[in-house]
Amino acid sequence: MGPRKPPVADPTDPIFRRWVIDLPPEKMHREVCARLRGRPDLEREAFGHWDFAGFPGWADDHPEMPLALRLRLAERLTITSPTIRAGFSVIPLLPFRTLVDPGPARPVPGIPTPQQVATQAIIAAFQRRLITEWWKPLPRHAGLLREYENLRATFAPRRSKGRSLWAAIGLTRRAPRTILVNGITYPVPRAEVRGGNPNPEPSELAVLFLVARHGGNDKEKRLRLKHARLERHIAEAWAGYTTWLADLARARAELDQVLSTVTREITAPARRPSLSP
Numbered sequence: 001m002g003p004r005k006p007p008v009a010d011p012t013d014p015i016f017r018r019w020v021i022d023l024p025p026e027k028m029h030r031e032v033c034a035r036l037r038g039r040p041d042l043e044r045e046a047f048g049h050w051d052f053a054g055f056p057g058w059a060d061d062h063p064e065m066p067l068a069l070r071l072r073l074a075e076r077l078t079i080t081s082p083t084i085r086a087g088f089s090v091i092p093l094l095p096f097r098t099l100v101d102p103g104p105a106r107p108v109p110g111i112p113t114p115q116q117v118a119t120q121a122i123i124a125a126f127q128r129r130l131i132t133e134w135w136k137p138l139p140r141h142a143g144l145l146r147e148y149e150n151l152r153a154t155f156a157p158r159r160s161k162g163r164s165l166w167a168a169i170g171l172t173r174r175a176p177r178t179i180l181v182n183g184i185t186y187p188v189p190r191a192e193v194r195g196g197n198p199n200p201e202p203s204e205l206a207v208l209f210l211v212a213r214h215g216g217n218d219k220e221k222r223l224r225l226k227h228a229r230l231e232r233h234i235a236e237a238w239a240g241y242t243t244w245l246a247d248l249a250r251a252r253a254e255l256d257q258v259l260s261t262v263t264r265e266i267t268a269p270a271r272r273p274s275l276s277p
Helices: 025-037 040-052 065-076 112-130 140-159 192-198 204-216 220-244 249-258
Strands: 081-084 090-092 178-181 183-189
Touching: 025 040, 025 065, 025 140, 025 220, 025 249, 040 112, 065 220, 081 112, 090 183, 140 204, 140 220, 183 204, 220 249
Parallel strands: none
Antiparallel strands: 081 090, 178 183
């Protein structure tokens, strides 16, 4: 039995897009252009797959590709390269001047090793997913984060030294099956859940209510909330960058040089997508 293959990274993971957080638009622009210059093959193939799919997100009556859609592509293609470990080497999934599906790696003459073949397959699978799904909306989980923040804000003022939050919101041993919070009917967390955390903090109680309403578990919900917070900051950075671009023709022209496809007639690459499914 050979070594287990590492899982293919998710190109939509906000961890790979968080590099924009807290960057001023000028610095973000320089980095966006630099990263796009290093990934021309991905850009060409991404446009090709999108063209092949019928330009989703681009209205037929718009002659030019909307800036918001172009920046969505920029956000996808400028991600920080994930890495995988192959033996004693750490290999980027998006190496500089990367090819989308270059075939088995051959760092030295001869037949590639099984590890080299497996590594190249992982790289190709990651890049294939990146370029074939870039136009799809990101799973930002903004609604879940708003719900969590509303729950926490509602529970926080009810804290007291004399009793637990469960008692403060009327959930004693004989608790009802549901409770109305902020206009939403929530299933009451089970007795064993309440007993396992008899005096939760407002943030903990908010997560328990999210689990009771949406299913899953507290670990999964905390991970989604963590990603949602990152997504909020990432979206704010790109919104600021978009506003900055609107007032600077020079910067727009520079972006056009590295993300130059702006009309339907020139979106398709010279060849149609040829990646295997």
